[in-house]
Amino acid sequence: MRVLGIETSCDETAVALVETNPWSTDILAQVVSSQIELHRPYGGVVPEMATREHLRNLPLLVPQVLKDINLGLDAIDAIAATEGPGLASSLLIGHSYARALAVALSKPMVGVNHLEGHLYSPFFANRRAVEFPFVGLIASGGHTLLVHALGWDRYIKLGSTVDDAAGEAFDKVAKLLGLPYPGGPEIERVAVKGNPEAFGLPRSFPERDNLNFSFSGLKTAVRFFYEKSAPMRTDPVWTYDLCASFQKAVVDVLVRKSIQAVSQARVEQLAVSGGVLCNKMLRDELEFACYEAGIDLIVAEPAFCTDNAGMIAGTAAEKLAAGIQPRCGNDINPNLDLFAPEPHGDMARGLSAAIKLKDRQTKQLPQKGDVLAPDEIEVW
Numbered sequence: 001m002r003v004l005g006i007e008t009s010c011d012e013t014a015v016a017l018v019e020t021n022p023w024s025t026d027i028l029a030q031v032v033s034s035q036i037e038l039h040r041p042y043g044g045v046v047p048e049m050a051t052r053e054h055l056r057n058l059p060l061l062v063p064q065v066l067k068d069i070n071l072g073l074d075a076i077d078a079i080a081a082t083e084g085p086g087l088a089s090s091l092l093i094g095h096s097y098a099r100a101l102a103v104a105l106s107k108p109m110v111g112v113n114h115l116e117g118h119l120y121s122p123f124f125a126n127r128r129a130v131e132f133p134f135v136g137l138i139a140s141g142g143h144t145l146l147v148h149a150l151g152w153d154r155y156i157k158l159g160s161t162v163d164d165a166a167g168e169a170f171d172k173v174a175k176l177l178g179l180p181y182p183g184g185p186e187i188e189r190v191a192v193k194g195n196p197e198a199f200g201l202p203r204s205f206p207e208r209d210n211l212n213f214s215f216s217g218l219k220t221a222v223r224f225f226y227e228k229s230a231p232m233r234t235d236p237v238w239t240y241d242l243c244a245s246f247q248k249a250v251v252d253v254l255v256r257k258s259i260q261a262v263s264q265a266r267v268e269q270l271a272v273s274g275g276v277l278c279n280k281m282l283r284d285e286l287e288f289a290c291y292e293a294g295i296d297l298i299v300a301e302p303a304f305c306t307d308n309a310g311m312i313a314g315t316a317a318e319k320l321a322a323g324i325q326p327r328c329g330n331d332i333n334p335n336l337d338l339f340a341p342e343p344h345g346d347m348a349r350g351l352s353a354a355i356k357l358k359d360r361q362t363k364q365l366p367q368k369g370d371v372l373a374p375d376e377i378e379v380w
């Protein structure tokens, strides 16, 4: 089964084509058009500009992905698009484009939760089968979340941020220090030259049983150091040390809480994703901590940690192959929740998934020219 995926939840226009095989989902082709340079002068994403770019990019990127893999539109079995959470105007472009394409091709359209895409992206990126149960860490510009994934659509929230997301904290501290947007890669670039032990910055919720995050105290501590140290600011080493100490504080908390979550959930796998996972110190420290604790760490290469369409198409393809009816509606939802109450009951969904997973190889999807019943072409 081949699924075309479209991701436009924020400032990246991304398109990918994936194919399911008996054990995993392979990403056949993908393109990401980043708008970072466009938004950089404004220090953050300007929604109207992002919308205009998505509108311009999509009609170019969809043919490009198909051309890259030498396939035509008739090779697509289903179309997936991010339904939320994200910027309403950005989501609307990708979602409407996907719906229109689905209707034109008489193919099913699947709305995908962006966070669910992140949750599974490490599996697709490593060509691994999605295996439950596992703990997922999502650390991006909008979210910091620890999820216990028991099965498709069966998620338990273990912890989340009570204020800023980890990526947001990187972005805000970078702005304070006069570094460009997005702040994460900039702080990392500066931090490699500094001493991570130079400043004693606070770590939030040190209690072992609390898996929530808070980064606003850390951000305030950095501001305090910055404002009290006017004479030192001209010394580049001072900035290197402050960035290194800040980065270490974020990394410490993310690593410690993730390991704690895995032990609390009594699972063996930790799958991590989101833009902050591009950070080398975080990746290295997670690898070390997981090695020590005997945890199977599944981490994607950086291109799959940031927003991409492979994760959207992959999630849709895996769910379709497992016979799961996507739980999203037929419209965008900028506040889409990963933990909304299960409409048909957890157990029923889990069991039906297990049964249907067995015949994913033989599952017949509508072929070109087939006359589809109205419910088969309904936008889910």
Ligand code: KG4
Residues within 6 Å of the ligand: 010, 139, 140, 141, 142, 143, 166, 167, 168, 170, 171, 182, 183, 184, 185, 188, 274, 275, 276, 277, 278, 279, 280, 305, 306, 307
């Ligand atoms: O997942 P993502 O691309 O978009 C969202 O869904 O938010 O994450 C973007 C976030 C930004 O806040 C950015 O500063 C952060 O990820 N980020 C990093 C690094 N690269 C990107 N944070 C720390 N270190 C990095 N190398």
Ligand code: ZN
Residues within 6 Å of the ligand: 114, 118, 140, 274, 275, 306, 307
């Ligand atoms: Zn994201």
